[in-house]
Amino acid sequence: MKRNLPNILTVARIVLIFIFLILAANAGDVDSTTLSTRDLVIRIIAGCLAIIAGATDFLDGYLARRWKVVTDFGALMDPLADKIFVTATMLIVVEFRLMPAWIAVVVISREFMVTGLRMLAVKKGVVISADRWGKLKTAMQMVMLFLAGISWVNLYDLRVDVVWGIRLWYVWLVFLWAIALITVGSGLGYFIKYRALIRPDEPVENN
Structure with missing residues (x-):
């Protein structure tokens, strides 16, 4: 079992x-x-x-x-x-309409690219562990999906509600931009660190 x-x-x-x-x-x-x-x-x-x-x-x-x-x-x-x-x-x-489509494309593309890199690493006997930026990216994505979810079930409306004189949509967009930047940055970090998987003339660092 x-x-x-x-x-x-x-x-x-x-x-x-x-x-x-x-x-x-x-x-x-x-x-x-x-x-x-x-x-x-x-x-x-x-x-x-x-x-x-x-x-x-x-x-x-x-x-x-x-x-x-x-x-x-x-x-x-x-x-x-x-x-x-x-x-x-x-x-x-x-x-x-709780997220611009381009942010979803960025996040999903990064996920599949890093997965491809990990599959290549496995073939070469290298283990790519999640670093702190990857873990931060995952945590922020989960928070994002949770906040979008409770807005979707109508507990509040991200698109129109105002808190302390600030429209939630603008705060939400800033948060989404931060997720996009960290997602791209963490993905680039993996490809830079493990570039030897693509360029076999360089030694591979195994974590």
Whole structure:
């Protein structure tokens, strides 16, 4: 059971995300200023599923490390499940006009490029561990998705609400720009540090 539980959680994350997408696609009109009870309930359920899916990301990795359980399936599917999660949730945030599309493209592109670099590293026996900038990027993305999610379920409206005389949308855009810059910077950091994976004439530093 211990050997299979992290993999089960990984598969469950993918299933939850697809259920989330189905619910989100039927959670009311994008331009609607008021939500029906039905749409509100659907959004709350979808939001809870996204939170659970995000939690499994941390839990399956924690259990795999604690129990020293590493499988080929987990090594392949866990990063893919992470990318599916990020891509799906950001596309919904973009669809409901809570994020400019270019920021989603930047974040998603970085995720897949770094994943490709990690796959290349594995072939050469190199382990690329997350550095502090990568961890900061992940933390900020999770905060961003959480804030966008609670706005989406209508607890507040990022687009129109004002706090202390400041429109939340402007604060939100600054936060999104910070995420984009850190995302790009952390991605470049990996490619610079592990450039020898692409240029075999240089020695590779293994962490």
